[in-house]
Amino acid sequence: MSKNGEAPGAPGIEARWSSSTKSGIGKALNSASDVTFTLSHGILNEAYYPREDIACIRDMGLIVTDGHGFFSEEKRDTEHFTKTIEEGIPAYHIVNSDPSGKFKITKEIIADPFRNTILQRIRFEANHPEPPLQLFALLAPHLNNEGGNNSGWLGEYKGVEMLFAKNGDIAVAMACSTKWLHRSVGFVGTSDGWTDLHQHGKLKWQYERASRGNIALTGEIDLSENDFVLAISFGRTHLEAANHARSSILNGFNSAKRRYVQEWQTWQNTLPKISAKNFKTSAATLRMHEAKNFPGGIIASLSIPWGNTKGDSDKSGYHVVWPRDLVESAGGFNALETKADISRIVNYLMSTQNADGSWPQNMWLQGEPNWTGIQMDQIALPILEMLKGYLRNTIGKNRMKRYWPLAKKALTFLLINGPYTDQDRWEEESGFSPFTMATEIAALLAGAELAEINGEETLAAYCRETADTWNDTIEYRTYVTGTPLAQKHGVDGYYIRINPFADIPAAELGDRTINLKNHHFDHGKTPINELISVDALALVRFGLRAPDDQRILNTLKVIDAELKVDTPNGSCWYRYNNDGYGEHENGDPYDGTGKGRAWPLLTGERAHYEIAAGHIESARKLLNAMDAFANNGLLPEQIWDKDDIPEKGLYRGRHTGSAMPLTWAHAEYIKLCISIDHKKVFDMPEQTCERYLRKNTVSDYQVWRFDNGTRVLPKGKTLRIETLADCTLHWTDDHWKTTYQTQAKHLNIGLFITDIQPCHKEATSLEFTFYWKEAKKWECKNFSVRIENE
Known part of the structure; x- marks a missing residue:
């Protein structure tokens, strides 16, 4: 059995995000908590921290083995049932059952209202299989909206064993209320816990570090107690994340749940x-x-x-x-x-x-x-x-x-x-x-x-x-x-x-x-x-x-x-x-x-x-x-x-x-x-x-612009010419036999308008050109709009 050292196989397979098929989302209303989570396929899906536009994990689920030939991944191999514990309250009750009846996993999932922690209270029930079943937590960090540049390691905080990962200025810690029997960190697809468990049925590889790649953190959970709490916590440093994880577990799931639900009920009311x-x-x-x-x-x-x-x-x-x-x-x-x-x-x-x-x-x-x-x-x-x-x-x-x-x-x-x-x-x-x-x-x-x-x-x-x-x-x-x-x-x-x-x-x-x-x-x-x-x-x-x-x-x-x-x-x-x-x-x-x-x-x-x-x-x-x-x-x-x-x-x-x-x-x-x-x-x-x-209001104007001007002026309407610069409009309604000049009106918003109407009842068109005042030059091109019955 390997111990210590850097995991091989860097940087792992190309990172991918998780399914958008969400069955739940959750966050605390309390301003002290900056973490948001999603659920899919019976497990924790993407989590966001410290902002709702920064994803930090791909997913976190459980794997069950018997140390020999049996391998069951919670998200792929179980039947899922997910519901909120109360209408409109984003606290979740999940049951994942093995189709063959070997085990059942029951979870409650919330966010700690006072910390950057996602809490899962989990009950694992095995139906007396032989050999005994083993349970593993598998976390795929994708910190800072990135799956391919994460570094993970095994460590502890104040004597409490945890698993850590970091990318830039965001860190994650995973802790358990019961102890970890074995832990490992590796590169996805080459040396990670999933690959290890799928091949060997147990954590044969126990690597201490995996640097700058697509990584996964894996921990075997002590099942001497069927009920336990998993804490996934975030911080700007691994110590900050670790403190949140330990504090959330010590404060207790029930205490966090009570406050979380109460705040949502107050808002819903x-x-x-x-x-x-x-x-x-x-x-x-x-x-x-x-x-x-x-x-x-x-x-x-x-x-x-x-x-x-x-x-x-x-x-x-x-x-x-x-x-x-x-x-x-x-x-x-x-x-x-x-x-x-x-x-x-x-x-x-x-x-x-x-x-x-x-x-x-x-x-x-x-x-x-x-x-x-x-x-x-x-x-x-x-x-x-x-x-x-x-x-x-x-x-x-x-x-x-x-x-x-x-x-x-x-x-x-x-x-x-x-x-x-x-x-x-x-x-x-x-x-x-x-x-x-x-x-x-x-x-x-x-x-x-x-x-x-x-x-x-x-x-x-x-x-x-x-x-x-x-x-x-x-x-x-x-x-x-x-x-x-x-x-x-x-x-x-x-x-x-x-x-x-x-x-x-x-x-x-x-x-x-x-x-x-x-x-x-x-x-x-x-x-x-x-x-x-x-x-x-x-x-x-x-x-x-x-x-x-x-x-x-x-x-x-x-x-x-x-x-x-x-x-x-x-x-x-x-x-x-x-x-x-x-x-x-x-x-x-x-x-x-x-x-x-x-x-x-x-x-x-x-x-x-x-x-x-x-x-x-x-x-x-x-x-x-x-x-x-x-x-x-x-x-x-x-x-x-x-x-x-x-x-x-x-x-x-x-x-x-x-x-x-x-x-x-x-x-x-x-x-x-x-x-x-x-x-x-x-x-x-x-x-x-x-x-x-x-009121059935209709316009008295027909607008002409360089970019999308009208080609036709209905009789009785005013032609409004809109420009982006001050000008004098030179125009005629009788094919330049008579010429008129009209000064543009400044609207003080970067627009100028010039309104004209034909002077002759028999006019069939309006023709015009521009003299640009600031540039002191002519447009050197004539424009025309037909006059027709509406």
């Missing part, structure tokens, strides 16, 4: 009393995704989609902040009426805003960009959320004074760069999207109210005028008619997912195609005017179009025919046709290409349409479907939509290997519960409803 099956679980899920050390920062998911195929090149997974998902979560907290949570979220948004008024595509909790795309809905939605906060008294007047300059920067960015978006809400395509335009228009009206509150009447008027002009162009940009798909479904037309062309209206797209992301070669090639998406329903959700608008009804008919899938658990919808983000046809994990699967959150969005249309019972049916899609109360990003593939864990109507839980889905679920209870869409903006549904 502040929430609305809704009887929906997963309401309390969804509320707790949102709360657990908020960062303790960055108040208001909510990550998208405590998971890495298809994590068991991802390595150190994918450090973020979904455990970073998407501003869109964050605002969706804020909507969930609005529905829960937890004002303090909303206030923290708005403050976090303001503190992470870029200097130009935008927000990153997604970011680490400290605000550092992770991906760098620009999505205009992620600039629009925070503006909406700020007004909601003010109107619901979560943002007071003094706070608003501090926020307004930042909100104004976001408005300015929106006005200058919208309505075109570099990325739609699915982060894949650029152009004019019904969803993005709906959020932008609603945000402009919200921004107008904020401007008025802060005494900027001119800006408020311009925001409303721009919202009206953008609203009037939605159909021009995104509604198609007379296509083969329209004929197939017996409608005159429908809204498309996106129009990538700034200078081509939807009616003139013809046979142009788009090559969608997540496909090999040109397999994503799709006619733009046949690209259908659920996104058009946002026009109803945000109050821009009535649910019985014939264009909406036409689009809904096509959406349900092309994107709806019925499962044993209920109806669900795809994001858009020919989506490539999901498992392959044979069930293999998404690897940059695949086939998009159905999204439960879209069932929630579809249900909100039903509420807007007055069909409350239909919405209840879809809420029940969301309940059925959940795994132990946790909602996945996607569900499987084909025949079962049991060997790959895929079952029709159940979760895939995508992210789980998804905070956005839980926020949508909570809002749906409240919307059903109120019998109206909870978060529909009042400003848009009043302006476009009740």
